[in-house]
Amino acid sequence: MAIERKSKQRDAIINELCSRFDHPTAMDLYLSVREIIPNISLGTLYRNLTQLEENGMVLRIPDGSTDRFDGNVNPHAHFKCTTCGNVYDLMNFNINSLTFSDEIINKVTNYSLMAFGLCKNCNKIN
Amino acid sequence: MAIERKSKQRDAIINELCSRFDHPTAMDLYLSVREIIPNISLGTLYRNLTQLEENGMVLRIPDGSTDRFDGNVNPHAHFKCTTCGNVYDLMNFNINSLTFSDEIINKVTNYSLMAFGLCKNCNKIN
DNA sequence: TATAATAATGATAATCATTACTGATAGTGA
DNA sequence: TCACTATCAGTAATGATTATCATTATTATA
Numbered sequence: 379m380a381i382e383r384k385s386k387q388r389d390a391i392i393n394e395l396c397s398r399f400d401h402p403t404a405m406d407l408y409l410s411v412r413e414i415i416p417n418i419s420l421g422t423l424y425r426n427l428t429q430l431e432e433n434g435m436v437l438r439i440p441d442g443s444t445d446r447f448d449g450n451v452n453p454h455a456h457f458k459c460t461t462c463g464n465v466y467d468l469m470n471f472n473i474n475s476l477t478f479s480d481e482i483i484n485k486v487t488n489y490s491l492m493a494f495g496l497c498k499n500c501n502k503i504n
Numbered sequence: 505m506a507i508e509r510k511s512k513q514r515d516a517i518i519n520e521l522c523s524r525f526d527h528p529t530a531m532d533l534y535l536s537v538r539e540i541i542p543n544i545s546l547g548t549l550y551r552n553l554t555q556l557e558e559n560g561m562v563l564r565i566p567d568g569s570t571d572r573f574d575g576n577v578n579p580h581a582h583f584k585c586t587t588c589g590n591v592y593d594l595m596n597f598n599i600n601s602l603t604f605s606d607e608i609i610n611k612v613t614n615y616s617l618m619a620f621g622l623c624k625n626c627n628k629i630n
Numbered sequence: 631t632a633t634a635a636t637a638a639t640g641a642t643a644a645t646c647a648t649t650a651c652t653g654a655t656a657g658t659g660a
Numbered sequence: 661t662c663a664c665t666a667t668c669a670g671t672a673a674t675g676a677t678t679a680t681c682a683t684t685a686t687t688a689t690a
Contacts, residue, residue: 383637383686404676419640424677426638440566440618444676457609470605478619479596483583484627486619493604493615501610509657509666530647545669550648552667570647 379429388426390414392435396449401456401465403444441465441492453489459497461504468493505555514552516540521562522575527582527591529570567591567618579615585623587630594619 381388394410395402402410408423427447430436437448441458446465455468471491478486507514516537521528528536534549553573556562563574567584572591581594597617604612 381637385638385686387639417640419642421641421678422639428678438568440568442564442566442571445568455604457604457606457612460613466606466608468604468606468609470607471602476597478583478594480583480592480594481596482592482623482625483594483619484622484624486583486621487586488621489617489619491615491617493609493612495612495614496610497608498610499608507666511657511667513668543669545671547649547651547670548668554649 379432381429381433387411387415387418387422388430390418391423391426392430392449395436395447399450399467401439401446401448403446405444407447439465439490439492455491455493457493457495457497459500460494461496461500464497465492466497505558507555507559513537513541513544513548514556516544517549517552518556518561518575521573525576525593527565527572527574529572531570533573565591565616565618581617581619583619583621583623585626586620587622587626590623591618592623 390411391407394407394414398410400406404420404424404427407427408418408420411418411423427436427438431438431447434451435449437451439446439448439456441456450467453473455471455473457466457468458464459466468491473489473491476489476491517533520533520536520540524536526532530546530549530553533553534544534546537544537549553562553564557564557573560577563577565572565574565582567582576593579599581597581599583592583594584590585592594617599615599617602615
């Protein structure tokens with residue numbers, strides 16, 4: 379589904395998503411964007427996230443429960459702390475070095491790498 | 505939630521999951537296990553999958569849509585063809601070589617890598 | 631600038647995957 | 661064998677996401 383017209387709702391969504399780095403869920407985004415457009419619909423949010431993803435402007439991060447979204451579409455890895463649930467970008471991980479040579483693959487267009495473990499914040503607390 | 509007693513339902517689930525390599529969804533498994541235990545409940549299936557996952561006997565593979573499951577709990581990468589939807593094991597990808605050095609990380613205990621793209625079967629057809 | 635075509639919206643209903651609940655059943659230690 | 665209770669089947673409830681539809685707003689063109 380191509381993007382054919384601009385809308386202030388979509389602008390607000392992509393703007394919000396690109397200005398934060400905490401990998402929000404759809405509901406997180408909904409609550410934030412409502413500060414700008416109070417009567418925006420949750421359906422509009424989901425519709426636009428799907429559309430933006432299809433057009434390569436947004437990354438969907440599956441993590442086993444509710445999907446998260448990322449405005450940074452450069453391929454990069456993520457780390458999820460299984461204690462606090464936060465998802466962080468992995469800056470020092472060079473995902474470009476990955477090669478896929480398996481027999482079944484014709485072409486790899488994207489990938490999602492999620493590491494799980496304990497973050498330093500949670501380690502201090504416990 | 506620890507496993508405290510054995511049950512033929514759980515045995516059938518883990519047996520089915522370990523004898524196939526197509527990364528079935530919960531519903532796929534439900535339909536298969538019903539061939540063995542016709543009146544098994546979908547709730548029992550989900551309860552046991554969660555329990556088996558918590559006990560490290562099953563891997564949950566999030567891929568952005570319905571979760572898939574894997575009886576092979578050795579860390580390994582996956583490839584999903586975005587045309588046919590099939591998920592394959594990546595045998596030639598050495599995930600053990602990955603290193604995580606980011607500032608926020610205290611400890612990495614597990615990771616999941618899903619590559620997306622086009623498989624050779626779908627490339628032939630289209 | 632006005633108009634026509636239709637993409638996009640808000641509101642809400644529907645769907646789908648998953649989880650929670652409840653009374654019945656069955657595995658296990660004494 | 662008995663008592664305890666984990667586990668079960670069946671089903672209701674939940675939560676996330678998608679679909680529908682009448683209305684609104686964007687945009688190309690007259």
